Amino acid sequence: xxxxxxxxxxxxxxxxxxxxxxxxxxxxxxxxxxxxxxxxxxxxxxxxxxxxxxxxxxxxxxxxxxxxxxxxxxxxxxxxxxxxxxxxxxxxxxxxxxxxxxxxxxxxxxxxxxxxxxxxxxxxxxxxxxxxxxxxxxxxxxxxxxxxxxxxxxxxxxxxxxxxxxxxxxxxxxxxxxxxxxxxxxxxxxxxxxxxxxxxxxxxxxxxxxxxxxxxxxxxxxxxxxxxxxxxxxxxxxxxxxxxxxxxxxxxxxxxxxxxxxxxxxxxxxxxxxxxxxxxxxxxxxxxxxxxxxxxxxxxxxxxxxxxxxxxxxxxxxxxxxxxxxxxxxxxxxxxxxxxxxxxxxxxxxxxxxxxxxxxxxxxxxxxxxxxxxxxxxxxxxxxxxxxxxxxxxxxxxxxxxxxxxxxxxxxxxxxxxxxxxxxxxxxxxxxxxxxxxxxxxxxxxxxxxxxxxxxxxxxxxxxxxxxxxxxxxxxxxxxxxxxxxxxxxxxxxxxxxxxxxxxxxxxxxxxxxxxxxxxxxxxxxxxxxxxxxxxxxxxxxxxxxxxxxxxxxxxxxxxxxxxxxxxxxxxxxxxxxxxxxxxxxxxxxxxxxxxxxxxxxxxxxxxxxxxxxxxxxxxxxxxxxxxxxxxxxxxxxxxxxxxxxxxxxxxxxxxxxxxxxxxxxxxxxxxxxxxxxxxxxxxxxxxxxxxxxxxxxxxxxxxxxxxxxxxxxxxxxxxxxxxxxxxxxxxxxxxxxxxxxxxxxxxxxxxxxxxxxxxxxxxxxxxxxxxxxxxxxxxxxxxxxxxxxxxxxxxxxxxxxxxxxxxxxxxxxxxxxxxxxxxxxxxxxxxxxxxxxxxxxxxxxxxxxxx
Numbered sequence: 115x116x117x118x119x120x121x122x123x124x125x126x127x128x129x130x131x132x133x134x135x136x137x138x139x140x141x142x143x144x145x146x147x148x149x150x151x152x153x154x155x156x157x158x159x160x161x162x163x164x165x166x167x168x169x170x171x172x173x174x175x176x177x178x179x180x181x182x183x184x185x186x187x188x189x190x191x192x193x194x195x196x197x198x199x200x201x202x203x204x205x206x207x208x209x210x211x212x213x214x215x216x217x218x219x220x221x222x223x224x225x226x227x228x229x230x231x232x233x234x235x236x237x238x239x240x241x242x243x244x245x246x247x248x249x250x251x252x253x254x255x256x257x258x259x260x261x262x263x264x265x266x267x268x269x270x271x272x273x274x275x276x277x278x279x280x281x282x283x284x285x286x287x288x289x290x291x292x293x294x295x296x297x298x299x300x301x302x303x304x305x306x307x308x309x310x311x312x313x314x315x316x317x318x319x320x321x322x323x324x325x326x327x328x329x330x331x332x333x334x335x336x337x338x339x340x341x342x343x344x345x346x347x348x349x350x351x352x353x354x355x356x357x358x359x360x361x362x363x364x365x366x367x368x369x370x371x372x373x374x375x376x377x378x379x380x381x382x383x384x385x386x387x388x389x390x391x392x393x394x395x396x397x398x399x400x401x402x403x404x405x406x407x408x409x410x411x412x413x414x415x416x417x418x419x420x421x422x423x424x425x426x427x428x429x430x431x432x433x434x435x436x437x438x439x440x441x442x443x444x445x446x447x448x449x450x451x452x453x454x455x456x457x458x459x460x461x462x463x464x465x466x467x468x469x470x471x472x473x474x475x476x477x478x479x480x481x482x483x484x485x486x487x488x489x490x491x492x493x494x495x496x497x498x499x500x501x502x503x504x505x506x507x508x509x510x511x512x513x514x515x516x517x518x519x520x521x522x523x524x525x526x527x528x529x530x531x532x533x534x535x536x537x538x539x540x541x542x543x544x545x546x547x548x549x550x551x552x553x554x555x556x557x558x559x560x561x562x563x564x565x566x567x568x569x570x571x572x573x574x575x576x577x578x579x580x581x582x583x584x585x586x587x588x589x590x591x592x593x594x595x596x597x598x599x600x601x602x603x604x605x606x607x608x609x610x611x612x613x614x615x616x617x618x619x620x621x622x623x624x625x626x627x628x629x630x631x632x633x634x635x636x637x638x639x640x641x642x643x644x645x646x647x648x649x650x651x652x653x654x655x656x657x658x659x660x661x662x663x664x665x666x667x668x669x670x671x672x673x674x675x676x677x678x679x680x681x682x683x684x685x686x687x688x689x690x691x692x693x694x695x696x697x698x699x700x701x702x703x704x705x706x707x708x709x710x711x712x713x714x715x716x717x718x719x720x721x722x723x724x725x726x727x728x729x730x731x732x733x734x735x736x737x738x739x740x741x742x743x744x745x746x747x748x749x750x751x752x753x754x755x756x757x758x759x760x761x762x763x764x765x766x767x768x769x770x771x772x773x774x775x776x777x778x779x780x781x782x783x784x785x786x787x788x789x790x791x792x793x794x795x796x797x798x799x800x801x802x803x804x805x806x807x808x809x810x811x812x813x814x815x816x817x818x819x820x821x822x823x824x825x826x827x828x829x830x831x832x833x834x835x836x837x838x839x840x841x842x843x844x845x846x847x848x849x850x851x852x853x854x855x856x857x858x859x860x861x862x863x864x865x866x867x868x869x870x871x872x873x874x875x876x877x878x879x880x881x882x883x884x885x886x887x888x889x890x891x892x893x894x895x896x897x898x899x900x901x902x903x904x905x906x907x908x909x910x911x912x913x914x915x916x917x918x919x920x921x922x923x924x925x926x927x928x929x930x931x932x933x934x935x936x937x938x939x940x941x942x943x944x945x946x947x948x949x950x951x952x953x954x955x956x957x958x959x960x961x962x963x964x965x966x
Contacts, residue, residue, distance in 0.1 A: 118154040119193065122167065124283045126186050134182040137443060139285045142175045146285055166192050277304035277444060284439055286432075297425040306440045307448065307469055310488075310915055311420035314481065315388075323363035326391050326398055333388040333417075334400075335408055336360035343376040354379075358387065366399045384408045388419070404431065418475045437473055445469035451949035452491065456931050462487045472916070489917035490928050493706065495957035496914075497932035498942075498950075500709035505940060507555050507710065512688045513664055515548040517576050521613065525575060529568060529604070534718040537565050543714050544573050547690065554665075554690035557708050559699060560716035561886040562851025563723060566694050567597065569716070570667050571604040573692055578605070578645050579613060582664035586648045587682055589670050591624040592801045596826050597669065598622040598648045605646065615645055623649035623658070626798055654681040662686070668693045696851070697844060698886035700894045706925050717887060726833070726854040728862040728881045732869045739834050739863045740782055743814070746832050746861075747786055752807065753814045753832040754821060756849055758840035774836075775816040783814060791817040819845065821852060828856025838864035838877055843889040846880055894922075 125146060128138035136142045147168060154164050170189045177185060279302060281292045300306055321332050336358040343354045352373040358365045367387060369375045379385070389403030404419070422433050450457075450465040457464070468487035475481035522545075526533060533541070540558060547554035560566040574584040586601070588594040598620070607614045621635045621644050638644030642661035647653060663686030668679060683689060693711070704713055731739060743753050755778070757770045771792035779788045789812035791803050800820065807815045808827050815821070819841075833853045838846060846864065854860030864877050879892055917924070935947075942951035 116154070116157040116159055118150060118157050118159055119163075121153075121282070122150065122193075123190075124279075125285075126190065128283065129182070129186065132443075134179040134186070136175055136182065139439075144171045144174055147171050149286070160196055163193055163196050166196075277302060277307070277448075279303050281306070281436075284436055287436060291428070294425060294427050298423060303440050303444060306437060307445060308915060309422065309437070310472055312423050313421045314475070315419045315421060316478070323358070323360050323365045325362075326365070328391055328393050328398060330391045331389070332391060333386060334358065334360065334365060335384070335386045336365070338379050338381055338383045338385060339364065340381060341376055341379045343373060358385070366394075366397065367403060367405075368399060368401050370402055372402075418478070418481065420473055441470055441473045445473075449949055451953035452494070453935070453946055453950060456494075456935065460490060460927055460931055462490055465491075485916055486924065488915070489921065489924055491953075492914045492917040492957070493925055493928035494932050495954050496706065497709060497929050498936065498954045499958045500706075501932060501936045502940070502954075504555075504710040508552050510553055510688045511551060512553040512690060513582070514551050515576055515580055515582075515664070515690075517545065517548075517579055521579065522572075522576075525572065525613070531720055533568070534565065534716070534720060536560075536716040536718040537569055540569050540714045540716060541572055543712070544569075544692070545576070547712070548573075548576055553688045554692065555711055556692050556714055557704070557711040558692060558694045558714050558716065559704065560694070560696060561698055561719070562696050562848060563719060563855060564716040565720055566696070566716060567600050568604065570669075570692060570694060571601055574601070574646055574665060574667065575605055575613075577665040577690070578615060580664075581642075581645075582662050583639070583642065583644070583660050583686075584646050584665040584667065585653055585660070585663060585682060585685065586646070586667040586669065587653050587678075588648070588650060590801070591626070591650055591797065592804045593669065594624055594648055594650050595622060595801075601646060601648060619644055620646040620648070623647055623652045625650060625652055627652070651678065654678060654685070658685065660685050663689050665690045665692070670695060697848065698890040700887070700890050700922075703894065703925075705929065709929070715887075717885075724854060724857070724859060725884045726850050726860045726862045728850065728864070728884075730838075730864045730866070730874055730877045730881055732874075733865060733867070734869075736865060739865065742861060742863070743832055743834065744783070744786075747813045750829075751831040752810070752812070752827060752829050753834065754830055754849075754852055755814055755816045755834045756821070756836065757816070757818055758835075758837040771816060771818050778814070778816060786813040788812060789815045791815060791820055793818055793820055819849070821849070826855055827852065830855070831858065831860040833860075833862040835862070835864050837867050839866040839868075843876070843879060843893045844886070846877075847884075847886045847889050850880070850884075 125138055125143060129136070129143060132138055139145050151164055151168060154167075166189060170185050174182060174185065281287050281295055281300060281303065282289060283303070287295070295301075298309065300309055315331060320335060321330075323334060323336065326332060326334070337360070339357040339359050341354065341356045343352060345351065346353055351371050354369040354372060354376045356367045356369075356379055358367055384407065385405050386408045387400060387403040387405040389400045391398050392401055393399065420434060420437070421430060422437065424430060424433065446466040448466050448469065452462070452465065456462075462468075463483050465487065468484040471480040471484035472488055475484065522541075543556065544554065547556060558566055558569065560569075570586070574586070577584050586594075586597055588597055602617060602620055605615050606617045606620055608617065619638075621638065623632065623635055627635070627649075635644060635647065636657055636659070639647060639658065639660050647658075647660075652658070666682050666686070666689050668682070668691075679693075683691065699708075743755075746753060755774075757774055771790060775788060775790040779786075789803050789807050791800060791807075795803065803815075804821070806812055810829065830853045833850055835841070835846065835849055841849075850862040853862065862880070864880060866874060866877060876892075879889060883889065939947055942948075942954065
């Protein structure tokens, strides 16, 4: 069967599902006549068939639903007899009891749900004429819902199966356009429903021509007075000019290189134009505006206009038209998975209504309510999955580890300084976790220098006290080496007496560990003699096998992916897990992204640590910073000088660091020793440079943000950050934490690119507080959640199309509703939660999650 006949069959099938109400195509089935006839003739379809189709389509809109059904039935029989096709015919009853398989190409004999009565086309904006209401067909008896294969006892979604259909079922979308739309991630009708605009232009406020102002974004309705066309640039470009009048004045409209418009605009024609008012030779003009006759539904003008992401070969106007086809027809037919009790409690509108107004809002208030509903859904589904992961983790069993008060007191007494109240609190939390019989699954969030390493070392000691093994994974070799030295000091003595380990029982495994040492480590792990292994990604390699791994500690956890964390956990059987981060994360964000983890916060600094004095300097005050650097180096101290990624490319990063390093060495600090560190340096070379700086071989380290996390250089007392306006406050706070770690006075100087009052005011928050959590909250409000998103969270963020992780109020509302529902029905087995169960499953991509 020729493609044109296949397409005709799809149109007829869609018409059958909608009850023969002439809404399979926007504007009526007759709208396909010209395009289809041309396509059919090109394919050599019989003229008898073309004539039969033309005759039936021409009068189709005048028939009753029953008459339309009979007409299409007869037409398809005629096509079969002339074409010899065995294609199924449209049903003869006004409304089909089930959707035909050929409508969606699934091969299924029926849809899961009967069609609902059609929703009349809504006016797309002010000035759009009301369309004649067609009589709604009677509702068909429901067909038996199919059973879900992913959620026990749940029914599949009531969303029409047609939403799985290819985009070629749309009028005006052929294989070429469908291939183009795939570049935007659009494969099915359902994809289009959730392909939201990137912004909206509000043209809903009409203005008379005599009240227009330069620079305004407006919609004007008027009558075409004249249309002229003329070539420019030697005939290489055509300009079409028209004069539009509305009785209050006249406005010149200019279209560049669109000669066909001269044939479409006629004198006396009433049109609506939307665009930005510009000026030419002292007169107001509109250049290349959106326009359309006011008799048509105003999708592009005279309303709040959606602006969608585009790709090559499609225009905004064309895509809006296709979106409108799908949204106005299918959005009201999408089943709402959210229970009515949740919608009422949270004050949310129905899903179908939200989808319509998210694409084509009638007002700003409609748009706000629609976006709130869709954003709520995303956070709600996220929370339901996170709660499920926490429940799954807590349902597992783990070995019990109890430590005596006397033993713990003796270990704490040997520490280099007295524990803070926050550290004592966290140690208490961990003791409770380790003796609960369930795997500890705790996130330890501590500001820079708050003493997380000592707390982690005590957790390891509690495990070692019973003879079990522990693993600590860090993102870089130098950070792993730093932890190794700390754990050696805290956990071992030469004799291994009084509950301490011997030095050879704590080992370091990184990428460049010698082969002989690696062999000894692997043998010691397998025999159980090595009790603590510290390292990088090397820990999760296949040869590394533990005899009795009972605790995994992951430092700077956002640097690791889901699979890497899971691989380390698989080295043991339900091991206890402690993940640590020095990035202060706002509580609302932490509870959303890490709701499956128990959260401990260390918000106190050890006694005696002085705050880093922070100053915001203008570019003209740079020499003051250089003078301070010279004096600190003269006193035997060291300096970090950090440069931003001016452009998002590694090339730009390297250029900035290298050029500044060379300039500073030659012109500013010719007598000092400067090291260079940036993202293009190989990992082993990076570790070497950092080690040389730590060991005092460089006075100044010129670097990009690769030194942001974890590196401990006690002798460094100055942090100079150029282009500070390119960084978030949380990141600046991390960089500031690299100095002042050895006691004594330290300095952080921030130099923005320009003397911008607004930007400098934001940076002044760094000078006013050293509380990382206060700065994190400011960052969340000012820059959104991107500052805090690592591998795991960024995956969540890509799933969120409407929700903003900075919308604390919405997050709180969705989390509260999710917790209430989860308490009542954690498995979502209740009949009224069947659709929700499917929706949560789809959101989480088939149920795969991460519990760390």
